[in-house]
Amino acid sequence: MAEQMWGGRFEKSTDEMINEFQASIGFDKRMYREDVAGSIAHAKMLAKCGIISEEDKEAIIQGLHDILLQIEEGEFDFSVDLEDIHMNIEKRLTESIGEAGGRLHTARSRNDQVALDTHMYVRRRTVEVMEAICNLQQALAETAAKNREVVMPGYTHLQRAQPILFAHHLLAYFGMLARDFERFRGVYRRADIMPLGAGALAGTTFPIDREFVAAHLDFEQIYGNSLDAVSDRDYIMEFLAAASILMVHLSRLSEETILWCSREFSFVELDDAHCTGSSMMPQKKNPDVSELVRGKTGRVIGHLMAMLTTVKGLPLAYNKDLQEDKEGIFDAIDTVKFSLEVYARLVRGMKVKQDVMKRAVTEDFSNATDLADYLVKKGLPFRQAHAVSGQAVHDCLARGIYLQDMTLEEYQRLSPLFDRDIYDAISPETCVKNRNSLGGTSYEQVQRQLSAARKLLDSEQKLQQELAEKQIKV
Ligand code: ARG
Numbered sequence: 001m002a003e004q005m006w007g008g009r010f011e012k013s014t015d016e017m018i019n020e021f022q023a024s025i026g027f028d029k030r031m032y033r034e035d036v037a038g039s040i041a042h043a044k045m046l047a048k049c050g051i052i053s054e055e056d057k058e059a060i061i062q063g064l065h066d067i068l069l070q071i072e073e074g075e076f077d078f079s080v081d082l083e084d085i086h087m088n089i090e091k092r093l094t095e096s097i098g099e100a101g102g103r104l105h106t107a108r109s110r111n112d113q114v115a116l117d118t119h120m121y122v123r124r125r126t127v128e129v130m131e132a133i134c135n136l137q138q139a140l141a142e143t144a145a146k147n148r149e150v151v152m153p154g155y156t157h158l159q160r161a162q163p164i165l166f167a168h169h170l171l172a173y174f175g176m177l178a179r180d181f182e183r184f185r186g187v188y189r190r191a192d193i194m195p196l197g198a199g200a201l202a203g204t205t206f207p208i209d210r211e212f213v214a215a216h217l218d219f220e221q222i223y224g225n226s227l228d229a230v231s232d233r234d235y236i237m238e239f240l241a242a243a244s245i246l247m248v249h250l251s252r253l254s255e256e257t258i259l260w261c262s263r264e265f266s267f268v269e270l271d272d273a274h275c276t277g278s279s280m281m282p283q284k285k286n287p288d289v290s291e292l293v294r295g296k297t298g299r300v301i302g303h304l305m306a307m308l309t310t311v312k313g314l315p316l317a318y319n320k321d322l323q324e325d326k327e328g329i330f331d332a333i334d335t336v337k338f339s340l341e342v343y344a345r346l347v348r349g350m351k352v353k354q355d356v357m358k359r360a361v362t363e364d365f366s367n368a369t370d371l372a373d374y375l376v377k378k379g380l381p382f383r384q385a386h387a388v389s390g391q392a393v394h395d396c397l398a399r400g401i402y403l404q405d406m407t408l409e410e411y412q413r414l415s416p417l418f419d420r421d422i423y424d425a426i427s428p429e430t431c432v433k434n435r436n437s438l439g440g441t442s443y444e445q446v447q448r449q450l451s452a453a454r455k456l457l458d459s460e461q462k463l464q465q466e467l468a469e470k471q472i473k474v
Helices: 016-022 025-048 054-072 085-097 099-103 110-146 166-191 210-216 226-231 234-260 288-312 320-348 354-362 368-377 382-399 408-414 428-434 443-470
Strands: 151-156 159-165
Touching (some): 025 085, 025 210, 025 320, 054 085, 085 099, 110 166, 110 226, 110 320, 151 354, 151 428, 159 354, 166 443, 234 320, 288 320, 354 428, 368 428, 382 408
């Protein structure tokens, strides 16, 4: 018999290199809290159902608490020979409390145990991600509110298109993050399903009580099929999908931040404390944070691809391939949370260069649509108005002036519908003010968006706190 916990049918111990290759303790040890909490719930259930004695249960719980303490104080020696967090803890438990420790794994397999731990871990960390989303949303809303009058060019094709409010631009990201928050709420729901009791794959011969475990660990639902419970990783794929979408949002914001703080745009200046310099070029102040967030987006998307590909061809039920779920999801959680937190700081420290933005909409033709709309309001069909406005732009370009520099006579030569009020109609402020359609960039609409944003944030934060309170504290 080999010395491993499952060594009974083996004549030899595992080859050392193989051991190292298949061990997951290097990364799954971060689920130690979940593993302990899950085992305590399991032990309580076993005792309640008369499968183990009360004394054994007490010894197990005490032993697990001691182990938890040891791990937290850095005094636990994790062993690669014991493969993973589950066997590391169980082995130590048995060493310290004896036979009772050996009863803990009754009616349980590592297959449902690892599924339980990972569900709880993803659930807990999802709430942290939700909190970090709220925090960035708050930073965006505050910055928008502080700069609610600032006008900037809005772009399409990265060409100046129409004047918009800077606050409107920031609130666009607020909206994306609000949907990200909801997506993570969905992830939470799918992680909130309790797999323990599935055994290795088929359930167990013992009279267990899965409802008890679920209630004890605050799970909303229980897997209704044992094969499903141990085989699927869809909640992980969903987390990674939600994380990828979120990172794509942050990456676009990063790209814009990088552009905005370039000398060419110069719309914002980042806080010195949030930038880095160059070891060679003394003048440099680089937006590394934004670049890194943009860069890290690739790796989160990579984790999603890896997970989908890993599970794609797997037969039911558990296969060791599934152990590959962990490093990707762990890294994605860390990356997403850190990126959100860092970005909230960056946004809060951002100096908005109102005058530069103003110049960019003044020395520009982004009011050409408004010129056309002016004529439409005086009765000209839009297509013709578009042509007149285009002609005006063409003439201005040839002369090196802007629309607001043309005289009224010049305008009237283009169309008799022009009057003195054209100058007000094409001022950037009027262009903004007039876009008062629902969700538009007008001051009024942006004010509405801000109020809605505050309300939404309140309810998001309330929900997030409710969920945070449900997470196990062992
Ligand atoms: N470390 C394993 C994992 O992360 C735990 C489950 C192992 N189960 C087994 N039968 N080998 O997936």
